[in-house]
Amino acid sequence: MGQNSKPTYPTTFGPMPDAEGYFGEYGGQIIPPELKQIMDEITDAYEEIKNTDDFKNELAYLFKHYVGRPSPVFHAKRLSDKIGGADIYLKREDLNHTGAHKINHCLGEALLAKHMGKTKVLAETGAGQHGVALATACALVGIECEIHMGEIDIAKELPNVTKMKVLGCKLIPVSRGTRTLKDAVDSAFEEYLKNPKDFFYAIGSVVGPHPFPMMVRDFQSIIGKEAREQFVEMNGGLPDIVTACVGGGSNAIGLFTAFLKDESVEVVGVEPAGKGLDTPDHAATLTLGEKGAIHGFKCYNLQDEAGEPLPVYSIASGLDYPGVGPQHCYLKDIDRVRYESITDDECLEAFMTLSRVEGIVPALESSHAVAFAMKEAERVGKGKKILVNLSGRGDKDLDFVVSKLGL
Incomplete structure (x- = not known):
């Protein structure tokens, strides 16, 4: 949305879904x-x-006593300084018991x-x-x-x-x-x-x-509730951008829900572009998908001419799904959430950069959101603040990444 453009989304979002489980036409x-x-x-x-x-x-x-909530919000200052643009903050879901949201x-x-x-x-x-x-x-x-x-x-x-x-x-x-x-x-x-x-x-x-x-969504909304309160306490105001990776979309909707009514906050979901959007090897459902049904609900999905789900791909195993949550589809249609995509190579670069600059090893899924934040921080420049949902830690991905990069 441009600075002076009028939002097309409603000022209130509840109650959703309706009694039949629909978010607009999806679900x-x-x-x-x-x-x-x-x-x-x-x-x-x-x-x-x-x-x-x-x-x-x-x-x-x-x-509180089993998962270890609230998970902290961390100002990734060294990463922000390295990029030289906006300040990047991480909602540390990787610190939860079991290592993710x-x-x-x-x-x-x-x-x-x-x-x-x-x-x-x-x-x-x-x-x-x-x-x-x-x-x-x-x-x-x-x-x-x-x-x-x-x-x-x-x-x-x-x-x-x-x-x-x-x-x-x-x-x-x-x-x-x-x-x-x-x-x-x-x-x-x-x-x-x-x-x-x-x-x-x-x-x-x-x-x-x-x-x-x-x-x-309701169970995951704890992420956004905590993050909003923590960010305001740290900075005296809201972030300019909140972002998270999107496969099915649970970690993202968990963060986004707390900020949807805040017109000053831009909300961005990040999909896997895989080996490129011009190849069949991606899972960018909201970017390139069409309306249809999969696994018992209506959503955007990647499908062939017969309407059957296409094979999809991502370097991150948690993101290679041909459909996406119905609320994400609705939020896309009303222009409340912008959906971008990140390639495997950009994901791997973010994985290594965050590991070596901040000492935080992110999951490959979360690395998509980190990669977007790094690009966006440079684009929007100093004075802006970006909040990333670091949805999981990268222990599970270490052997794969080491093999992939020949480390």
């Missing part, structure tokens, strides 16, 4: 009638417990599954952070956990695979299709359909049929 429940009944039961259970003192107090206790919604989903009397929690994982966080949460509340993961991601993210096994979850390798995140979703969902009455499918992002885009 909903594109599912069989028998599954709709199960999803409605999950919705009713969530609506019933989310505002009870018992649930809120238990989640708040676990966030995923634990925020996994605790909420595990508690909900236990409340509903479910016997097993199922999920997919790409980079393994959702799998580790869910296995951790299930161990904590005492419920069986099963994680489906593509064979390519298993080989790439071995530290997280080992953690999941140690935590006691059943890991299912997925050998079909591209052997990555989209296929892991398909596999986990098929297992879920065998017994949806007793199983709980803990979706790992703000995607899938209603109520998951709403529910995961």
Whole structure:
């Protein structure tokens, strides 16, 4: 938006989604009638417990004493000085127990599954952070956990695979299709359909049929609530730009939600451009996707001429998904959030720069947002402040990066 242009987004954003689970024209429940009944039961259970003192107090206790919240906001001064432009700040979700933002919604989903009397929690994982966080949460509340993961991601993210096994979850390798995140979703969902009455499918992002885009957003909104308060306390005002990487979009919507009503704050989601937007090897859904349906909901997605999801790619296993959260689609359409993309090479450069300049090793997913912030800091210049959601740490990516760069 230009400095003098009038915003096209509404001054208020609630309540969203509507009763049918739509954010504008996106979201909903594109599912069989028998599954709709199960999803409605999950919705009713969530609506019933989310505002009870018992649930809120238990989640708040676990966030503080188990996860280690609030995660700090850190002024990356040496990185900012190196670039010579805007000041860059990092919301340190990488310091959470399990190493990423995923634990925020996994605790909420595990508690909900236990409340509903479910016997097993199922999920997919790409980079393994959702799998580790869910296995951790299930161990904590005492419920069986099963994680489906593509064979390519298993080989790439071995530290997280080992953690999941140690935590006691059943890991299912997925050998079909591209052997990555989209296929892991398909596999986990098929297992879920065998017994949806007793199983709980803990979706790992703000995607899938209603109520998951709403529910995961609500659990992740703690990121933005904390960051907004912390940033104002540090600087006496709001950031000029807030940004986060976007695959499915949970870490981003968690940060963005607290700033959507602030017209002075520009909000930017960063997608994976992979090997280039002019190649098939990317996962830039909001940049190049078309409206359609995938995995039980309407969204922008990367699809072929027949409307089937295309194979997608990113150096970051947690971002290679052909769809995206429905609220992101809505925010794009009303011009409230700008969506940019970062290539693999730019991601790797940001990974190494942050590691060597600030002593912080970021996840490859988060490195996309760091790379954008580095470019944007130079473009907007001194006097501006950029807040980045550092959604996860890079322990899981170290072996891959060392091999890739020949270090």
